[in-house]
Amino acid sequence: MAGELEGKRIAVTGAFGSLGVAVVRALQAAGARVAAIDRAERPHAEAELGEARLFGGADLAEADAATATLDRAADALGGLDALVNIAGTFRWETVADGRLDTWDLLYTVNLRSAVAASKAAIAHLAKNASGRIVNIGANGAVKAGAGMGAYAASKSGVARLTEALAEELKDRRITVNALLPSIIDTPPNRADMPKADFDRWVKPEQLADVIVFLLSDRASAITGASIPVVGRV
Numbered sequence: 347m348a349g350e351l352e353g354k355r356i357a358v359t360g361a362f363g364s365l366g367v368a369v370v371r372a373l374q375a376a377g378a379r380v381a382a383i384d385r386a387e388r389p390h391a392e393a394e395l396g397e398a399r400l401f402g403g404a405d406l407a408e409a410d411a412a413t414a415t416l417d418r419a420a421d422a423l424g425g426l427d428a429l430v431n432i433a434g435t436f437r438w439e440t441v442a443d444g445r446l447d448t449w450d451l452l453y454t455v456n457l458r459s460a461v462a463a464s465k466a467a468i469a470h471l472a473k474n475a476s477g478r479i480v481n482i483g484a485n486g487a488v489k490a491g492a493g494m495g496a497y498a499a500s501k502s503g504v505a506r507l508t509e510a511l512a513e514e515l516k517d518r519r520i521t522v523n524a525l526l527p528s529i530i531d532t533p534p535n536r537a538d539m540p541k542a543d544f545d546r547w548v549k550p551e552q553l554a555d556v557i558v559f560l561l562s563d564r565a566s567a568i569t570g571a572s573i574p575v576v577g578r579v
């Protein structure tokens with residue numbers, strides 16, 4: 347809804363990726379000012395991110411980098427009302443033929459980076475009357491299929507982080523929620539699954555709409571929720 351986030355100062359991680367770009371655009375359309383954070387040095391197309399302040403080259407799994415980047419983002423925006431943790435990645439590997447290192451990689455990218463960014467943001471969010479954290483989990487983590495073990499384990503961690511942090515931050519009036527997407531309609535997914543019915547997949551813009559709602563004043567009573575947003579998958 348236009349103007350729903352007027353004046354809100356929001357940090358988005360994984361902001362240069364497929365979902366991140368759509369979220370940054372939706373937040374700005376709703377009136378927010380955005381710090382776009384990513385490990386990649388720069389976005390594929392800078393223009394897509396509008397007026398967002400860009401913080402590339404930040405590996406959020408590194409505690410010092412996470413703290414320094416969230417501090418710089420808060421400085422640039424004049425404070426922080428919300429953090430959206432989108433940074434993440436995917437691997438499909440069976441246990442028998444896959445590598446043990448993949449479990450460490452997905453834990454690091456999908457869970458550790460969300461913990462480090464949240465930890466770095468809390469002091470900034472607590473200065474306001476209604477802080478917000480939104481995490482991106484995965485619906486595929488509710489019950490893992492073959493080859494999905496490492497990914498599902500890491501995204502299950504995101505769900506548990508969401509619950510624990512929601513309880514921890516209740517008295518500081520910071521809500522913490524997660525979205526559980528199914529397959530997102532992104533160019534890489536289309537390239538990987540060319541015969542799929544793309545129309546059934548959830549669009550980045552549909553996920554962004556739910557995030558805008560969770561960041562708005564209308565969602566102030568929702569915390570600790572992991573919300574499936576799955577399209578027709």
Ligand SMILES: NC(=O)c1ccc[n+]([C@@H]2O[C@H](COP(=O)([O-])OP(=O)(O)OC[C@H]3O[C@@H](n4cnc5c(N)ncnc54)[C@H](OP(=O)(O)O)[C@@H]3O)[C@@H](O)[C@H]2O)c1
Binds near residue numbers: 405406435
């Ligand atoms: N795509 C799907 O179908 C799907 C389904 C369910 C859930 N999800 C989740 O949704 C989120 C976004 O997915 P997406 O498809 O938009 O992914 P994407 O296009 O790969 O974007 C993810 C972005 O996060 C960045 N990133 C990774 N590790 C980071 C770190 N340690 N610190 C800072 N930035 C980091 C990546 O940078 P690099 O390019 O340098 O790696 C990339 O720019 C992810 O959490 C993903 O697990 C995706």
